[in-house]
Amino acid sequence: MIGLSGSNMNKSPRPAAPGIDDVPLLEIRDLAITFDTQGGEVHAVRNAHLTVMPGETVAIVGESGSGKSTTALAAIGLLPSNGRVSGGQIIFDGEDITHASEKRIIELRGNSIGMVPQDPMSNLNPVWKIGFQVKETLKANGLAGSNSKERVAEVLAEAGLPDAAVRAKQYPHEFSGGMRQRALIAIGLACRPRLLIADEPTSALDVTVQGQILDHLDRMTTELNTAVLLITHDLGLAAERAEKLVVMYKGQVVESGPALEILRNPRHPYTQRLVNSAPSLASKRLQSGKAREALAAAAAATTVEVREPADVRKMEAVAHEGELSSHKKPAGRGETILEIKNLTKVFKLRGSLGKSTDFKAVDNVSFSVKRGTTMAIVGESGSGKSTVAQMALSLLAPTEGSILFDGVEVNTLKGKALFDFRRRVQPIFQDPYGSLDPMFNIYRTIEEPLKIHKIGNAKSREKKVRELLDQVSMPSSTMQRFPNELSGGQRQRIAIARALALNPDVIICDEAVSALDVLVQAQVLNLLNELQEELGLTYLFITHDLAVVRQIADDVSVMQHGRLVEQATTDEVFNNPQQQYTQDLLSAIPGAQLLI
Amino acid sequence: MSENLSNKNEPSNLGSKSLRLGKTSTRVIEHYVAPLEETPLAAVDKVEEGGAPLSLWAEAWRNLRKQPLFIISALLIVLVVVVAIFPQWFASVSPTSCTLNDSAEGPRPGHPLGFTLQGCDVYARMIHGTRASLTVGIFTTIGVLIIGGIMGALAGYYGGWLDNILARLTDVFFALPLILGAIIINQLPLFRDNKSVWTVVIALVTFGWPQIARITRGAVIENRSSDYVTASKALGLSPFGALVKHVLPNSLAPIIVVASISLGTFIVAEATLSFLGLGLPPGVMSWGNDISDAQPQVRNNPAVLLWPAAALSVTVLSFIMLGDALRDALDPKARKR
Numbered sequence: 001m002i003g004l005s006g007s008n009m010n011k012s013p014r015p016a017a018p019g020i021d022d023v024p025l026l027e028i029r030d031l032a033i034t035f036d037t038q039g040g041e042v043h044a045v046r047n048a049h050l051t052v053m054p055g056e057t058v059a060i061v062g063e064s065g066s067g068k069s070t071t072a073l074a075a076i077g078l079l080p081s082n083g084r085v086s087g088g089q090i091i092f093d094g095e096d097i098t099h100a101s102e103k104r105i106i107e108l109r110g111n112s113i114g115m116v117p118q119d120p121m122s123n124l125n126p127v128w129k130i131g132f133q134v135k136e137t138l139k140a141n142g143l144a145g146s147n148s149k150e151r152v153a154e155v156l157a158e159a160g161l162p163d164a165a166v167r168a169k170q171y172p173h174e175f176s177g178g179m180r181q182r183a184l185i186a187i188g189l190a191c192r193p194r195l196l197i198a199d200e201p202t203s204a205l206d207v208t209v210q211g212q213i214l215d216h217l218d219r220m221t222t223e224l225n226t227a228v229l230l231i232t233h234d235l236g237l238a239a240e241r242a243e244k245l246v247v248m249y250k251g252q253v254v255e256s257g258p259a260l261e262i263l264r265n266p267r268h269p270y271t272q273r274l275v276n277s278a279p280s281l282a283s284k285r286l287q288s289g290k291a292r293e294a295l296a297a298a299a300a301a302t303t304v305e306v307r308e309p310a311d312v313r314k315m316e317a318v319a320h321e322g323e324l325s326s327h328k329k330p331a332g333r334g335e336t337i338l339e340i341k342n343l344t345k346v347f348k349l350r351g352s353l354g355k356s357t358d359f360k361a362v363d364n365v366s367f368s369v370k371r372g373t374t375m376a377i378v379g380e381s382g383s384g385k386s387t388v389a390q391m392a393l394s395l396l397a398p399t400e401g402s403i404l405f406d407g408v409e410v411n412t413l414k415g416k417a418l419f420d421f422r423r424r425v426q427p428i429f430q431d432p433y434g435s436l437d438p439m440f441n442i443y444r445t446i447e448e449p450l451k452i453h454k455i456g457n458a459k460s461r462e463k464k465v466r467e468l469l470d471q472v473s474m475p476s477s478t479m480q481r482f483p484n485e486l487s488g489g490q491r492q493r494i495a496i497a498r499a500l501a502l503n504p505d506v507i508i509c510d511e512a513v514s515a516l517d518v519l520v521q522a523q524v525l526n527l528l529n530e531l532q533e534e535l536g537l538t539y540l541f542i543t544h545d546l547a548v549v550r551q552i553a554d555d556v557s558v559m560q561h562g563r564l565v566e567q568a569t570t571d572e573v574f575n576n577p578q579q580q581y582t583q584d585l586l587s588a589i590p591g592a593q594l595l596i
Numbered sequence: 597m598s599e600n601l602s603n604k605n606e607p608s609n610l611g612s613k614s615l616r617l618g619k620t621s622t623r624v625i626e627h628y629v630a631p632l633e634e635t636p637l638a639a640v641d642k643v644e645e646g647g648a649p650l651s652l653w654a655e656a657w658r659n660l661r662k663q664p665l666f667i668i669s670a671l672l673i674v675l676v677v678v679v680a681i682f683p684q685w686f687a688s689v690s691p692t693s694c695t696l697n698d699s700a701e702g703p704r705p706g707h708p709l710g711f712t713l714q715g716c717d718v719y720a721r722m723i724h725g726t727r728a729s730l731t732v733g734i735f736t737t738i739g740v741l742i743i744g745g746i747m748g749a750l751a752g753y754y755g756g757w758l759d760n761i762l763a764r765l766t767d768v769f770f771a772l773p774l775i776l777g778a779i780i781i782n783q784l785p786l787f788r789d790n791k792s793v794w795t796v797v798i799a800l801v802t803f804g805w806p807q808i809a810r811i812t813r814g815a816v817i818e819n820r821s822s823d824y825v826t827a828s829k830a831l832g833l834s835p836f837g838a839l840v841k842h843v844l845p846n847s848l849a850p851i852i853v854v855a856s857i858s859l860g861t862f863i864v865a866e867a868t869l870s871f872l873g874l875g876l877p878p879g880v881m882s883w884g885n886d887i888s889d890a891q892p893q894v895r896n897n898p899a900v901l902l903w904p905a906a907a908l909s910v911t912v913l914s915f916i917m918l919g920d921a922l923r924d925a926l927d928p929k930a931r932k933r
Contacts, residue, residue: 053623056623240618241619242619243625250638254635255630257625258620259618261627267627268629268632269637273637393830395829422832423832425830426831427830434822435824437842439651439842441651448828448831448833449831452828478643482651485644489640490643498827498831502831519640519641
């Protein structure tokens, strides 16, 4: 039990705060949390235990639905109304608050336990000024005093907001995402809590902003000697920011201990899986099935086994059949299939009084993609990378420049020619919940492209759908299911099957794995990689995540503010980045410098 | 607003050579590993194969079956529909064989609800009046769905100038009260001289469609920018094809809810028009006409007025309750797993 790591084990208390340092600040023992739902009781958390010492940063890591947020919310008494603590104890600073009265919990909130919520966009009230919302916290804890205005400005300035007095008079919509998160951190730390619960504080932010904010949070909590309970899905980030990791899986703590040790020497099979597939820690491109099997023998059991070898062979057999029946060209790997020249897109933004201003979303971008390879376009939000994807799909007309697909200009395609182009270039989108029609069952979803292009009859189409499901390792029993019955990763696999139905040459993945949990992400990336190998697919991979690029891409184009700032092979970009911006992006990958 | 603003009072970590190597604690932290048998490892993203597949409609049906609100309203509606189709099953007495001998008589065996001033059987008239009211309600709803649905779908899906024109047109009609508009239409010579169920339906459709148009437009706008619509376009489906195959089916739920509620209000509108003498011709039996006829006698023989009014209320209430039940069952937010 970790609960034992208490006073007698602490051999070197910090000089900063002797005495109180050796009593756990927060101790959760055998916690069980139950939700009453329509389908009966759901045991979201079972038998969870963790200890946070004063001033210590503890990270809870787990995939969505692992109970990590629920555990933390229970500590501050913010469980949803249908949830309750059904067992165990929560002890804060020696006081059992498991079933403390509402009044007592409210007393603790703010000045003893602070909270930084996940989504900076929805957690500030849009109708109140930022300053008011900070003052609210101070008031609630009796800290406002007579000079509340100065205090508010002080608190905001501490969180790293410049011109805090002016900023306090602004509304949330005038803030960027990063600034809102700073305001939330200011609110969370305004009353000098002894414990700060940070629930995925930076997941919604760009990676460079994420780095800045976490650095600042680190500095502040160290100065104030605040303990932090950090909740994250990102193992790299957790290991970088916390002394101690708690890994949760299916509502249970499966492993906990010193962060770096867990990372270097994970003992529970689930943690091993997590460490192996954490993209931020991966250092090389994924290998295809055959290459991996050859390597697997040498590398012992450390590779991620996504599929049984038998399945791989089956898939290959299917793939060969697919090649025979398709109309495919003799694939010449290495020739340029997609060439983008001086692409520019200008959006007209509506200004006041009918005036409009031009906004250059994409500015003079050129690159080319070779057949059978993966080109990644990397950039932060607003860099214009998705606009490039839309234009390459011919769903958006470029303002200037040209897109050559297999030597043919795409912009001018019309009617039949455009229809044929659609057959050869397919997209996969980010949101697995939005890209499948909820009214179509899986069979109709995958059959749709075949029907649109009038390929085969009902019987041959059904055969093809079965093949495709098999290719993406989904059982054919899913055919009659509806998208809402599948998980995000499974839906994304269905979207891949749909994209493959027409035997395309190029697949444009717009943040295709960004919304998925790490393990599922690794699984989908592996699948994409296998399919590339077998079918000679070309990918244009749009992503904000350089770590993913490393795993899947052969070439990288880095975009910033609509412009291409750097372009090279993946190895060159990672080993020898030329531009400051690329270097910034690389160093911001959480866990990149842990050198494991 | 750029994030760079916020770098003033802190040195940017980026670019500088500070490495984030992770933290090590001065404390001794125990390395705990849960026994494997406590949390058996499942395959990553395992596909659950149990249970029957559920479409939106199948799931809605499963929810509805358990709702008393739905059960009661559905039974009542079935009853009303059966009465409308086969009134003779429920009333053996002819509603039109009236004798002045029975004028305003009270109930007696075979005539459970008594007689009107004209000596007609109140119960028989109530049963036979169902058909006209329900016909007006159903056909008006169908007409409103077609016109409002098409207008709203086109406006919402194509947007731009088409939306501007159609939306303003909708607003103009929306500003005119349903009853007032129908009164005016029904007084046009063409309508006044050919009074029938159909003139009432036309008058009500003319002023009833904007509500459906608005709902449809909203639902279509919500769905037209979904990824699955973009995906189907990238598959080669035409924009109109995407509207018909993807956008409309996904927009149906709110439309159905509003339609079932407004079916009730159309029945009320028909009764109101008939009451005012502007709806169905006097020869057609309807609840509205009967209420109108009974009005002069409301003080000495209120039953004659109350029975058709009760039938009207129950029918309208069942449709509104059905709409409410459907609204809950088809709520897309409740469907996310």
